[in-house]
Amino acid sequence: MSTFGAPAVIFDLDGTLVDSEPNYYEAGRQILAEHGVPDFTWADHERYVGISTQETVARWKELYGLRAPVEELLAAKNRRYLELARASTSAYPEMRTFVELLAGEGVPMAVASGSSPLAIDAILAGTGLDTYLRTAVSADEVARGKPAPDVFLEAARRLGADPADCVVLEDAAPGAAAAHAAGMRCIAIPYVAAQADAPEFATAGLLLRGGQAEFTARAAYDWLVRTAPERPR
Structure with a gap:
């Protein structure tokens, strides 16, 4: 059980977890x-x-x-x-640290990506992230891709989590829109700096305009703790 009520955390893959x-x-x-x-x-x-x-x-x-x-x-x-x-595909070091930190807290995690199931599996295995991220949903497996919320809602369903308890990490405007449509909080890490002012990113709970250069595992974790919904005792 995590110190912030064990919400589920859902990661986009490309440009968020890995530099693909x-x-x-x-x-x-x-x-x-x-x-x-x-x-x-x-x-x-x-x-x-x-x-x-x-x-x-x-x-x-x-x-x-x-x-x-x-x-x-x-x-x-x-x-x-x-x-x-x-x-050659590498995981962003701070993202790997964040995944490991959440795993140590017992936080349910998933990947929800527009990539094919084969691509998702290959990248997670190649980077070793499959040790921690064993639930993955491809846009190929749902009716609509991002900006529709389908991949995130399916990830929440597979994790057995309420969408309102899920936090999404995203690098792209369509993904931020999908998280908002799913009723999930979002940490946005724009891959394309020029898109940081896109209206879709304005819905994010935490927007890191500097992208991966601004992201740290500890700051993201602290934000989760600070903004976690209160649970009935």
Whole structure:
């Protein structure tokens, strides 16, 4: 039992727990180049941060007039991403410390991500975070991806937690919107600094405008303790 009533903590994966966006960008850049789009930039990629891979690929098909079916593009991008992710994905050190701190307090934890189940499993195993994060929900497993609340609500259901008792950690505006829609508190750590003023982040209980450079495990833990709802004795 934690000192703050053991709320559940739900983590977004990409850009929140691990620095995987460079791999997503490179996978997307390679796939688009193979389909006749040679000039996909990091700035282009940033527009899709926080959006599920399936929705991203669907938008590419429309925007670039790609002839391949969405399913084919999605499978190719996922394959390429997994190759890159297995070779090099690192967890943010303070996030790892935070996960370990919460695990020591017996806090239920889950991952809720727009990535595929295979990608989630590969990254958690590769970083060793699967030791602590054994519950994971992919947007592929629910009806709607972020900014809909489905992945967070499903994570809460699997943890046996009331959504009102859950705290979400998110790096992207759609994820912050999804947490708010789910009725959950949110610690927002914007991956793209220029998006820190997005209205979706204004709903977060704690907004760290400096992103991962500003996040510390101890400060996040102290915020949880300080803001925990009072429990009946």
